Amino acid sequence: GAVVSQHPSRVICKSGTSVKIECRSLDFQATTMFWYRQFPKKSLMLMATSNEGSKATYEQGVEKDKFLINHASLTLSTLTVTSAHPEDSSFYICSARVPGENEQFFGPGTRLTVL
Amino acid sequence: AQSVTQLGSHVSVSEGALVLLRCNYSSSVPPYLFWYVQYPNQGLQLLLKYTSAATLVKGINGFEAEFKKSETSFHLTKPSAHMSDAAEYFCAVTRGAFGNEKLTFGTGTRLTIIP
Numbered sequence: 591g592a593v594v595s596q597h598p599s600r601v602i603c604k605s606g607t608s609v610k611i612e613c614r615s616l617d618f619q620a621t622t623m624f625w626y627r628q629f630p631k632k633s634l635m636l637m638a639t640s641n642e643g644s645k646a647t648y649e650q651g652v653e654k655d656k657f658l659i660n661h662a663s664l665t666l667s668t669l670t671v672t673s674a675h676p677e678d679s680s681f682y683i684c685s686a687r688v689p690g691e692n693e694q695f696f697g698p699g700t701r702l703t704v705l
Numbered sequence: 706a707q708s709v710t711q712l713g714s715h716v717s718v719s720e721g722a723l724v725l726l727r728c729n730y731s732s733s734v735p736p737y738l739f740w741y742v743q744y745p746n747q748g749l750q751l752l753l754k755y756t757s758a759a760t761l762v763k764g765i766n767g768f769e770a771e772f773k774k775s776e777t778s779f780h781l782t783k784p785s786a787h788m789s790d791a792a793e794y795f796c797a798v799t800r801g802a803f804g805n806e807k808l809t810f811g812t813g814t815r816l817t818i819i820p
Binding site: 594596624631632633634636639681683685692693694695696697698699701 | 737739741746747748749750751754756795799806807808809810811812813815
């Protein structure tokens, strides 16, 4: 099956710094990737849809300048949390869609802790 | 707009007993429906999906779900619970078209298995 990886799996950073999270589709090319945020004991909240070669589409209420998304290749999308603050601490999960299919394959998630 | 409602944020069953996790959906167009499982600090794994073919869908780990249009439901069942089934379960809906259709998740149900 399709495999999606995320790196790093855990990151701890100081308030005010920026953190980059990578999402890779390992055995297929993903023209569309999705970034989710999951709060403790809560559901997944879609943050943005990432399209290869074009600008990401952000959901209402998500700050574009704070959560920078780049989908530079068919196998890599990155999420950069800029000037991170403790309230940005969360579990971030990406997913990738196989072209022509409706199923999304999810990465293992990245736990971000901002001190 | 589409939505899913998962009744019961916590469900406990004895090992060997029937598992029933409820999901009701709302959609203005024929939906595609999914059940995902999430283990602690991990991403989501697809259990099964309904994509307008057979209404009774069988998935991995002995789970199955039945699409009932008249009841707008897609409940997840397993005849005999195993300790390894303890996890968080999410129901999700999408419109079913190809392209950049996004998934809308329910709030999740935490399944606990009693030895």
